[in-house]
Amino acid sequence: MQNISVLITGIGGQGIILASDVLADAAMRTGWDVKKTDSIGMAQRGGSVISHVRMGDVVSSPLIPTGGADVLFGMEKLEAARHCHFLKPGGQAVINSYGAPPLTVATGAKKYPEDEAILSVVRERAGKVFFIDGLKKVSKLGNTRALNVFLLGALSVLLPLTEQVWQEALEAKLPSKIIQINLQAFSLGREEVKNAGIR
Amino acid sequence: MQDIQKISAGSKHLLSGNEAIALGAYHAGMKVATAYPGTPSTEILENIARFEGVYAEWSTNEKVALEIAMGASYTGVRCLCSMKHVGLNVAADSLLSASITGVNGGLVVVSADDPGMHSSQNEQDNRHYARLAKIPVIEPYDSQSAYDFMFLAFDISEKYDTPVLLRTTTRISHSKSLVCIKGLSEVGARRASFTPNPEKYVMLPAFARKRHEVIENRILELREYAQNTPLNQVLKGTGSMGIIANGIAFQYAKEVFPDAAVLRLGMTYPLSEQLVREFADSVEKLIAIEELDPFIEEMVRGMGIEVSGKDFIPITGELSPEIVASSAKKAGLLEDVESEEPACRAELPLRPPSLCPGCPHRGLFYALGKTPRRIKKVTSAPTKPTAGGLVITGDIGCYTLGAYKPLNGLDTCACMGASIGHALGMEKAGVTDKLVAVIGDSTFMHSGLTALANAVYNQSQITIVILDNMTTAMTGHQGHPATGISAGGKKTQAVNLENAVRGIGVDEVVVLDAFDIKALREAVARATESDKLSVIIVRGECAPLRARSFACRVVDTSVCTRCNTCFKLACPAIQYKDGNVYIDPELCAGDNCGLCDQVCPVGAIGVFDEAVKE
Numbered sequence: 001m002q003n004i005s006v007l008i009t010g011i012g013g014q015g016i017i018l019a020s021d022v023l024a025d026a027a028m029r030t031g032w033d034v035k036k037t038d039s040i041g042m043a044q045r046g047g048s049v050i051s052h053v054r055m056g057d058v059v060s061s062p063l064i065p066t067g068g069a070d071v072l073f074g075m076e077k078l079e080a081a082r083h084c085h086f087l088k089p090g091g092q093a094v095i096n097s098y099g100a101p102p103l104t105v106a107t108g109a110k111k112y113p114e115d116e117a118i119l120s121v122v123r124e125r126a127g128k129v130f131f132i133d134g135l136k137k138v139s140k141l142g143n144t145r146a147l148n149v150f151l152l153g154a155l156s157v158l159l160p161l162t163e164q165v166w167q168e169a170l171e172a173k174l175p176s177k178i179i180q181i182n183l184q185a186f187s188l189g190r191e192e193v194k195n196a197g198i199r
Numbered sequence: 200m201q202d203i204q205k206i207s208a209g210s211k212h213l214l215s216g217n218e219a220i221a222l223g224a225y226h227a228g229m230k231v232a233t234a235y236p237g238t239p240s241t242e243i244l245e246n247i248a249r250f251e252g253v254y255a256e257w258s259t260n261e262k263v264a265l266e267i268a269m270g271a272s273y274t275g276v277r278c279l280c281s282m283k284h285v286g287l288n289v290a291a292d293s294l295l296s297a298s299i300t301g302v303n304g305g306l307v308v309v310s311a312d313d314p315g316m317h318s319s320q321n322e323q324d325n326r327h328y329a330r331l332a333k334i335p336v337i338e339p340y341d342s343q344s345a346y347d348f349m350f351l352a353f354d355i356s357e358k359y360d361t362p363v364l365l366r367t368t369t370r371i372s373h374s375k376s377l378v379c380i381k382g383l384s385e386v387g388a389r390r391a392s393f394t395p396n397p398e399k400y401v402m403l404p405a406f407a408r409k410r411h412e413v414i415e416n417r418i419l420e421l422r423e424y425a426q427n428t429p430l431n432q433v434l435k436g437t438g439s440m441g442i443i444a445n446g447i448a449f450q451y452a453k454e455v456f457p458d459a460a461v462l463r464l465g466m467t468y469p470l471s472e473q474l475v476r477e478f479a480d481s482v483e484k485l486i487a488i489e490e491l492d493p494f495i496e497e498m499v500r501g502m503g504i505e506v507s508g509k510d511f512i513p514i515t516g517e518l519s520p521e522i523v524a525s526s527a528k529k530a531g532l533l534e535d536v537e538s539e540e541p542a543c544r545a546e547l548p549l550r551p552p553s554l555c556p557g558c559p560h561r562g563l564f565y566a567l568g569k570t571p572r573r574i575k576k577v578t579s580a581p582t583k584p585t586a587g588g589l590v591i592t593g594d595i596g597c598y599t600l601g602a603y604k605p606l607n608g609l610d611t612c613a614c615m616g617a618s619i620g621h622a623l624g625m626e627k628a629g630v631t632d633k634l635v636a637v638i639g640d641s642t643f644m645h646s647g648l649t650a651l652a653n654a655v656y657n658q659s660q661i662t663i664v665i666l667d668n669m670t671t672a673m674t675g676h677q678g679h680p681a682t683g684i685s686a687g688g689k690k691t692q693a694v695n696l697e698n699a700v701r702g703i704g705v706d707e708v709v710v711l712d713a714f715d716i717k718a719l720r721e722a723v724a725r726a727t728e729s730d731k732l733s734v735i736i737v738r739g740e741c742a743p744l745r746a747r748s749f750a751c752r753v754v755d756t757s758v759c760t761r762c763n764t765c766f767k768l769a770c771p772a773i774q775y776k777d778g779n780v781y782i783d784p785e786l787c788a789g790d791n792c793g794l795c796d797q798v799c800p801v802g803a804i805g806v807f808d809e810a811v812k813e
Contacts, residue, residue, distance in 0.1 A: 011550070021213075024375060028213050035341070036213075037374035039317065048550045060453040062374040065521040082547050102550035106774035107766055110548035121544060 003056030004159065005064045007086045010075030011100055012040075012047045015148030018173065019075075020051035022152060026161050026169035027055035035062035048079055072126065073155050075134075075148065076100050078113065081121040090127035094155050094193065096134040096147070130154060130193050137192060138185055146178075146185035153189020163190075204250045208382025216371040219342040219378050220281075220309060221246035223349030228386025229253060230276035230304075233264035235645065236674035237283030238318040239369040240311035244281055245677070248686040257671075257678050257686045260615070260645040261286035265293040265308065272297075272306040272362075273400060274391035277353050281309035284325045285614065289646070291328065294362065298332040299410045300400055301360035301417075304389065305353035309365045311372050314490045315517030318673075320595065320614065322516070324491040329364050329468040333418045336364040336468045337430060340449045342376040348465060350384065351430060359417055359424075368490060370447040370517065418469055426471035433478055436460030440532070441482030443475070443499065443506070445489055451523045452488045455533070467495055472502050479504045486532070490518050554600050556772040557788025559668050559713035559739025563637070564601040564608035565768055565798065566719035567591060570727055572633055577607050586631040589727055592621035594647075596639035597673045598666050605767050609637065616646030622661045623654055633727045634661040640696065641671035641679040648699065654732055655704040662726040662733045667696060668713075668741040676744060700734045707731050713739025716797040748789030750806045752796060754780045758803035765795045765804065 006023060010016045020036050027034040032055045039050040052064045064086055072087045074080020074095040087093065097115070104110040113121075115131075122129055138150040149170065156166055167183065174182055203222050206212055214222065221243050224232070232255040234244035248255040254271075258264035261282040268280035282290065287310045294308060310328070313319040329336035337352050339345035345367065356363045398406045425431065436459045443462045444452040452461060462478040464470075479485045479499075487496040487508035496508040511530035513522060527533040554561050567573055567589070576588030593599055593609030594617060601608035611621045618636035626634050638647050643665050654661060671677040678684040683693025700708050707729070711718050719737065726733045752772075756779045765773050765780065772786035773795060782795070782804070789806075796804040 021375075024213055028211075028377060033377065034213065035374060035376045037370060040373075047552050059376075061447075061450045061520045062370065062376065063451075063519050065454075065519060065524070068520075078547060079550070082544055085544065101774060102548055103553050103769070103771055104548045104551070106771060108775040113547065121547070 001056055003054055003059060004071075005069045006053045006071045006073055006155070006159070007064055007069040007083060008051040008053065008073045008075070009079040009083045010049055011079060012049050014049070014075045016049045016051055016075060019073075019148045019152050020053050022149075022166075022169045022173045023053050023155075024055070025172055026165045027053070029165040029168055030055075030161055032056055033059045035059045037062035048082075050083060071155065071158050072122070073151070075151060077115070077118050078102070081113070081118045084122045084125045087125040089125060091125065092128045092130075092158050093122055093126040094130045094132065094151065094158065095122065096151055097131055098135050130196055132192055132196070134189075137188060141181055141184055141188070143181055146182050149174075149182040150185040150189040150192075153186035154193045155189075156186070157190055157193040202249060203246060206380050208380055211377055211379050213375050214342045214346070214378045215242065215373060215375045216339065216342050216345045216367055217242035217311075217373070218246055219339075219345040220349060220365070220367070220372075221250075222380070223346035224277075224279045224307065224353075225250050225253060226381060226383050227305075227350045227353045228277045228384050228389070229279050229353070230389070230391075231268060231271040231278040232256075232281070233258045233267045233278075234281040235259070235261045235264055235286055236671050236677040237286050237311070238674055239313060239367075239372040240281045240283045240286070240309060241674045241677065242372070243279075243309060243311075244686060247279070248688075255686050259680055261290035262293050265290040265297065268306055268308075269293065269297050269300070269302075271391070272302045272304045274303065274393045276304040276389055276391050277306075277386060278304060279307050279309065281311070283319065284310055284312040284323055285319060285321065286310075287325055287328055289615065294328060295332050296402065297362040298334050298414060299402060299407060301410075301413070302356055302362060305356035306362040307349065307352045307356060307365050308362055309367065312366060312368045312491070314368055314370075317369050320612070322491060324494060325364070325366055326467055326494045327492070332362075332364075333414050334361050334364055335359075335421050335466055336366050337466050338366050338446045339371055339465070340446050340463065341371070342374070342378045344465060345371065346378050346380070348430065350381070351428075353386070355421075355424070359421055361414075361417055361421075366446075368447055368517075422469040422471055425466055425469055426474045428466055430465030431471075431474060432463045432465070434461040434463060439483035441478055441485050443478070443485065443487045443495055445495060448488045448490050448518055448523075451518055451520045454520045455524045455527060464495060468498075470495070470498050475499055475502060475504060479506075488512060488518075488523060551603065552600060553603070553769060553771055554597065555742045556770055556786045557742035557745065557792040558597070559737070559741065560598045560601060560666050561606075561768055561770065562713055562716055562719050562794050563664060563666060563723075563737045564598075564606040565794070566716065566723045567608055567635065568606060568767065569720060570723055572727055576632065588632045590622075590625060590630065590632045590634050592618040592625070592634065592636045594618040594636075594638040594642050595673075596642055596666075598637060598639055601637070603769070606769050615642055616650055619647055619650035619654060619661075619663060622663075623650070623657070623659055626659060626661055627657075635727065636661060636663045638663065638665055639672075640665055640667040640669065640681050641677075643696070644680045644694065648703070651700065651705070651734075652703050659732050660730045662735065665696060665700075665734065665736045666713075667736050667738045669738070670741050670744060672741045676741065696736055700736075705732055705734050707733035708736070709733075710736045710738055713737045714792055714794060716794060742788055742791065745788075745791050748791045750789040751784040751787040752782045752789065752793070752804050753807045754782055755803045755805070755807070756780070758801055760801055760803070762800060764798055764800055768794055768798060770795065
């Protein structure tokens with residue numbers, strides 16, 4: 001098989017590292033080679049976080065090169081746009097519509113880009129973009145903390161991994177007391193992309 | 200954090216390089232582990248501290264950590280000492296001494312280097328320490344090799360009576376890949392026992408001269424070992440090109456040149472000339488792909504073997520598959536592959552790191568910035584030399600972020616503990632500015648104590664601010680001597696900072712609440728106009744460690760004059776929204792902070808009834 005590369009972006013506190021751990025674990029359970037690497041840097045709360053996950057028969061570099069990602073998985077929309085050059089031309093993107101203003105925007109020095117501006121940057125690379133209001137959808141469950149797993153559910157539709165390995169990976173990586181709500185969030189995320197309009 | 204000690208032999212797991220190092224060392228029989236936290240090395244000891252049957256500690260600094268590991272090694276047990284690259288500068292005296300005494304139980308020193316400076320002040324290549332100390336250096340290239348090499352590292356250490364340097368980089372330490380687990384070896388059953396042997400352990404000149412000959416012979420024997428060690432592997436290829444590579448650069452080389460023959464070096468010092476020459480003879484063109492310095496390349500060239508590398512691969516920064524590919528393309532080693540034009544992202548606003556909402560460091564920087572001396576210094580620089588201003592020397596930690604606008608709170612930052620020495624140097628050189636050194640609690644314990652003694656002894660008049668957030672925050676909240684919490688999370692004896700400072704001989708010592716702006720401003724005003732050496736301890740718990748307060752601050756827009764004073768705090772929660780000042784309730788630290796309502800000149804910020812959530 002061809003290797004599959006997924007780039008996950010967002011900000012500190014969104015559960016990105018957990019999401020990439022679950023994806024890598026699911027790939028391992030499928031019997032593939034897998035590597036992942038996180039770029040956290042001087043991450044205070046709210047800092048930019050990137051995770052590279054690569055899977056296939058044999059994976060060499062854990063880092064995805066520019067233009068090497070099959071899927072861009074953005075948990076914060078500005079960070080998704082910032083890292084869209086990693087995406088293969090024509091690749092797919094799953095982007096959460098949540099926006100967190102960086103300090104440059106908060107102080108009024110810069111403007112947070114409009115959704116259309118963000119999407120036009122992403123579309124320079126992406127063939128398909130799934131732009132999802134994850135926070136709104138997941139709040140139906142009464143717990144917004146499962147947002148990262150809801151978005152993983154959305155991502156899962158684009159990857160050739162079975163629901164069985166996803167469930168096993170979630171069970172392995174999440175505490176048992178919150179597993180039920182997260183499995184529900186995951187299913188909700190899957191439905192979202194299966195039924196979704198592509199933007 | 201998963202409990203990796205419970206992983207059973209024969210199973211396969213996804214582990215980070217640091218987890219693999221921790222587990223490999225444990226399975227190889229390590230009994231004592233010491234470290235000072237530092238990115239990207241921290242998780243090694245964090246994992247080991249959870250293992251049963253191993254003594255693990257956060258030491259005061261890397262030098263102390265290595266000396267403890269040496270002492271333990273002298274008793275015959277296996278020891279690991281881990282640190283970030285710059286930590287080895289602090290421990291360099293001990294490393295070179297460990298080289299000359301040799302070991303008894305295996306001693307592995309892990310240096311986690313940071314090419315690209317993800318979280319460091321430099322990107323030095325610590326393989327040079329191996330050559331300086333005349334000890335072997337081992338470099339894993341993924342998590343499996345990090346695990347496997349630990350067994351070999353301890354064996355080599357004991358067989359050749361030498362400390363072994365195991366060098367990783369951020370990309371090895373913080374990447375996860377699959378590891379097959381071997382399980383526990385028998386070595387762990389050893390008991391500690393020390394047998395005096397002055398000619399080996401007492402480095403008087405007469406004994407050290409003999410030991411020098413021993414270590415010169417040792418490196419010759421290791422050079423012979425390097426020829427056939429399983430650490431080094433030749434991977435056959437089909438083309439005419441041969442690549443020598445180490446560590447993560449090996450992975451990039453494989454990705455960019457999948458068909459090339461590769462000499463993968465797991466031990467990069469000492470090198471076996473015969474091994475390199477045989478490989479070079481088997482290919483038409485030899486290149487070396489390594490991150491940072493041309494360490495392998497220069498040794499190969501020194502053997503009289505033609506090799507290229509740093510003439511096209513960057514010497515600065517972290518490598519990546521695309522950097523290796525684009526460098527190779529420029530050097531004519533790669534066909535012109537499809538160029539990848541990055542998308543238009545230039546206009547997107549940046550997200551620079553900043554102090555967290557509720558950070559206990561913010562108030563002090565605000566108070567310093569409000570003094571007339573600091574305003575004079577900041578507004579006049581750099582156009583002309585100024586006198587009578589306020590210079591703030593800084594140190595290593597989260598508070599280094601105080602250097603950014605609008606806080607403008609630091610003028611220097613170099614290495615651990617340097618804030619105090621820098622201030623003393625400027626004072627002794629004769630500047631007329633008042634000097635304030637700002638240092639964190641963990642950094643003060645690491646290397647501020649001796650500098651403070653120097654300030655007392657040499658009659659200084661500087662002010663030292665210890666920002667005491669009661670943890671080592673930057674690296675993810677580890678204990679240190681003044682916290683009274685051990686690496687294993689147990690309560691232990693805490694060093695009392697006030698008593699330590701007074702005991703060294705400082706008379707002017709105050710302890711302040713980090714969130715009391717009035718008290719901070721008064722103390723700063725007093726200290727900066729005084730000619731006595733003083734210490735201000737600013738105490739407040741690190742924001743992410745505190746229970747959430749829901750008494751979020753709200754701006755009364757009918758009162759707010761948009762004077763922007765609150766923005767001088769550089770709090771991420773304080774924002775502009777629809778032309779008004781707005782505090783994001785998701786970010787606000789509420790009653791854990793309350794700085795903004797103290798600085799607002801018109802009383803527009805407060806906790807209003809409708810905003811108080813349950």
